[in-house]
Amino acid sequence: MALPPVEQIKAQIEAGVPGASVTVILNGSPSAQHSLLLDPAHARAVAELLRDHSEWRLDYCTLVTGVDWPDTETSEKVKVRKFVKAADGTESEQEVDEVRKTKVPGYLEAVYHLFSMEKKHGQVVLRLRTGNRTDDTHVPSLTPVWRGAEFQEREAFDLYGIVFDGHPDLRRILMWDGFKDYPMRKDYVPPADEIPVIEVHS
């Protein structure tokens, strides 16, 4: 039995978890693997619903990954009236072109791919987004729902800096403990070649 389309899954989640808001994110590639954006406050409850739903039984969380979406700048040309000084010193009001820039704040994203081992169907893609890339990088951990997410959430924390609230053991996993930066971010600059000083840890 195949899963219902994402819109139906969204409707059933919103009916099953009071207060949850789910947004469908369409995927433009031929794969057509659409995803569901969850709000962080209800993410744990939604995950438990998906896992325990009698028809879906999404008991298998295969892939957890971080994605970095940096701040973007959009610029548009607008016409404004301005006083312009001519070469002979006289000022006159003229219409000139000006480029106006707006900054769109970026965010980090945790993506979860779910399948069902019992019903042998899939996939459902969940997304969680942080507030920004600097000080509000928290999302709820789904490791208490699927233990298979444990190492992969640690990896997203290690390489992207996403902090998973409620993770039982959130430490760096591939980089060493004293490492400071997040290497998979798009604006990461690798340090100049030097021998790293590795702190001895237990």
Add this chain to the structure above:
Amino acid sequence: MRDALLDRPVYEPEEGEIMEVSMGPHHPSTHGVFRMDVKLEGERVMKLKPVFGYLHRNHEKIAEHGAYLAAIPYTDRLDYLCSMTNNWGYVLAVEKLAGLQVPERAEYLRVIVAELTRFQNHAGLIGFLLQDMGASGTPLMYAFREREKILDLFESLSGARMMCNYMRFGGLRVDATKEWLDEVRALIALLPGFVDEFEALLRANEILMARTQGTGVLPRELAINASVTGPMLRASGVNYDIRKVDHYGVYDRFSFKVPLGEHGDVYDRYMMRLLEMRETVKILEQALKDIPEGPVMDPKVRLRGLRPKAGEAYGRIESPKGELGFFLISDGTGNPYRYRVRPPCMINLTILEDMCLGHNIADVVIILGSVDIVLGEVDR
């Protein structure tokens, strides 16, 4: 019941002192640069934390900096024993992302090389088990004798023994000759006899049974919840093989069985590999019988200048270690915006501690061996 699984088991010592041992990263039984921080009470394991990352080179970042084509040789180096299946996982994800078609002959050749890879991986693993248990040398050389023959075939097909770099999205790099296919036919006629040889070692060896039966039991519910895949999952009795579930490639045309275990212990996990080797021979026989003539590469596919439409795709295959998946996000340019590997070896290590608690330190070695890790893939 399910929530009880999430609480980590705690082994309470009766009395005595606790000793910390750092096994690895240069321990000969860790199959690479892998470390386990073990807390022992006498010989009993009370706590075990896997530590890895010694081979980390940020494979994903390297692939995000290059074109789609440029990532294929890097995937060879993930699980360096199974480069053919790594290629397949990646090209499958790109084909899903860009909506590419693969010629039929290429699909058959992919099955043939992937199943040969599975055979040599499992043969090597059983050799390593016996090595880990103290049967020094001879069984491992038996395993490597067959592995050599398969690697020779890979060399004459692709030019390289281990880093094959053979598959392309939309097909394969080179076609196989008729002589090559005849050589494969001649080889697989010998393989069942070789499996019998190993089965006699596993089934009739009293020492091996005493050490592996009942050791490192992985319960079914925990295996599912912890995303364990591959022969490890099936040894715990879960019928989940992506070749049967997704029918990727042309796997729906072959008849083969999915072996399942009953106890989920180390013995079952090794028997799974042995039984899978027999099924692999069956698939190979059918694929070699049915392989059609024709091209192996879709001429319309632009290998160098591939620019998929913005979007994302997740493609997965059943690699010898478990579910190998690739997750790609395209932003419409010539290189992937996000490239992510789902490493089966790393995720199968999640439950290493649960399997080892309460066992002797010597058993940790064979339990780790039964997980079948390759550090090139764990660390990436």
